[in-house]
Amino acid sequence: KLEELIQELCPDGVEIKRIGDVAEVGTGSSNGNEAEDEGEYPFFIRSQTVKAKNDYEYDEEAIIIPGEGGVGDIYHYISGKYALHQRVYRIHFTERSINTKFAYHYFRAFFKAFIMKKAVSATVTSIRKPMIQNFEMPVPPLGVQSEIVRILDNFTELTAELTARKQQYSYYRDSLLTFDNSVPLIALAKLCDIGDGLHGTPEYNDNGEYYFINGNNLSNGRIVFDAKTKRISSDEYEKIKIPFGETLLYSINGTIGNIALYNNENIALGKSAAYFTVTSDKLLLKYLFYVLQSGQTMSYFEKNLTGSTIKNLGLKTLRDYKIALPPLDVQNRLVEVLDNFDAICTDLNIGLPAEIEARKKQYEYYRDKLLTFTPAD
Template sequence: MSDLDFLEKLLDGAEVEWRPLADVTLPTSNIKWSNTDQSYRYIDLTSVDRETGTISEAKEITAETAPSRAQKLVEADDLIFATTRPAQQRLCLIPSDWAGEVASTGYCVLRPDQSHVLPGWLLHWISSTQFKAYVEEHQSGSAYPAISDGKVKAFSIPIPCPEEREKSLTIQGEIVRILDSFTELTAELTAELTAELDLRKKQYNHYRDQLLGYDVESLELRPLGWVGEVRMCKRILKSQTSPTGDIPFFKIGTFGKRPDAFIPRDLFEQFKDKYSYPKIGEVLISASGTLGRAVIFDGKEAYFQDSNIVWLENDESKVLNKYLFYFYQIAKWQSSDGGVIKRLYNDNIKRTLIPVPCPDDPEASLAEQARIVEILDKFDTLTTSLSEGLPREIELRQKQYEYYRDLLLSFPKPAEAAEA
């Protein structure tokens, strides 16, 4: 039996009425700090774990220490939904041991009227694809998108058999039971896959250290300056960048991520031809912030922030680029304090030692490096590849759950019912 057939059988021709959340939730209240000397646990926006939908940590606060946003009192079975950056879907069903605590005004508190809706019914609808689409349509702001409590409560959900409360709650309960089972099964599978992924990572780290660690007897230490010269792009001024444009400009904060700045093509062509620019396969590293974070340059048109993102100009006659990439993950950088943050200057990089097999025999050295790279590539595929590794399996399990959840929540809306 398909999920749609199951839904039709469960409804058995019963009416379905769509109601805004405001009609099926009860009023909530704010705390009056002037009237209490008690302490409360404060559910801030960061207190709710997005992955598990549970409260992971919370500060103890009093009237004297409470931040201005600590206002909303919550009770057991309340659903809280973060209205700041709502696309992140930070939500939680309040458990009984958190009843009477205080939540941030950054949450919309939905208190189900349990004569009409079950708490789990609200939870699954607020987690649904339909609600996510609604949020995207009604949120405002670009840098800090948000949605108002009023907009959240204007979202409509289906109430089966609205005139027969017992039957309505029975139908809701059966669907909630199935979805809870899916949730639990997905969580178990994800936990198993995550444990497997953690094991693979430990194996990968073990073999990486065994193959190219500093204490491997078959390797000899050489300074990175022996490999090649440190290079960087020509300095780009902030006035030369824009939020949109032709060529992505990566700064230390966006290195390895999505760019938020661009430079004109004519400037890119001019600087690329006249000044240092990485070759395909060379390994870019961060020289500030997270030192030595590595990205292999794939040749796509881009420009990089001078002194913060650098690379070794490497002809691979001594060390393979991919070998360098794996070494950077364990490198003992000779860093310097640059005020607030540490940074790598050119001399620091050139003095940093790299273990190399047979450095005085280039042919044997490169062959052994290639063997080490091949082994580490296999482990890297297992641990980090979204298309071949375990993370892909976790993603597929989550998508499978979302697919079945949306099927079970595919109640016809009035216009659709009339057309049918």
């Protein structure tokens, strides 16, 4: 249908228009600290996260992009009343020949490459108004724009549905790990040895046989080794090793809550990760693995973080935290169910991440093809 529309409506190419000639471009006047938890209107800040306010600045259809932070990577579409941070841009089209949703998809496809060409370094840290105004886009007939929007929205809606399903599994996990008062609450210090890694910098050795791990090496239940992972020699390892058995690792500095199960001894640990080694025969390590990822646990930890710029979760908070401890047979059954949930939610080959990634790649492939036009003479 789209090919037929193009042949019928614009067989000789399409007009290219400069954004500054067809749209209003400007920033908001709100500050980030004006967000309100129960606000009535969307409040766009310099983040993918949308907050809320009880008053609005604009009532329109627009594209929203941050002027700082996430430059070229964060885009929002809005139709209605909203508030805007003072370093976030709105692009409101004044020419009726442009479908704003079409422009939204076009910006997502090509705007970052455009601003990167204007960068004097490898990254762009901020956007200025003329950069947006000088961006150009094709303007095919509205019928063609609408059909492209329909196709691309189908992809994004499916991806959103898959992401929501992942959130649904997290809800089920938290429900399964919520117990009544008949289940005792026990402090983790009574169930585990809990400590953190080296408070300092070891002597690195590119040919060392041991890896030096920090919190950023933990992801989706696994330790991630990459080109940036440092190594240490066996002599250095003997100075700083932690007595691992079957162990759970948890990030406690900067990014809180990254987690991994590990039962080998060829790693040493940095201070940004804590270790949990079970000492009680009443606790399954895999059960603890899921408890530490639950919404209840994360909410408690977030309320007990220290530090201003870089957040830190202290060992005392970990040791004092009380978890529900049902009988071992109940823990085993919960682990079986949650293992299935975990595979669906985190397995990069068979689960939702694989399906979401496939849909994103499909979207990007068709988006780039559908939004490429021959300019009119």
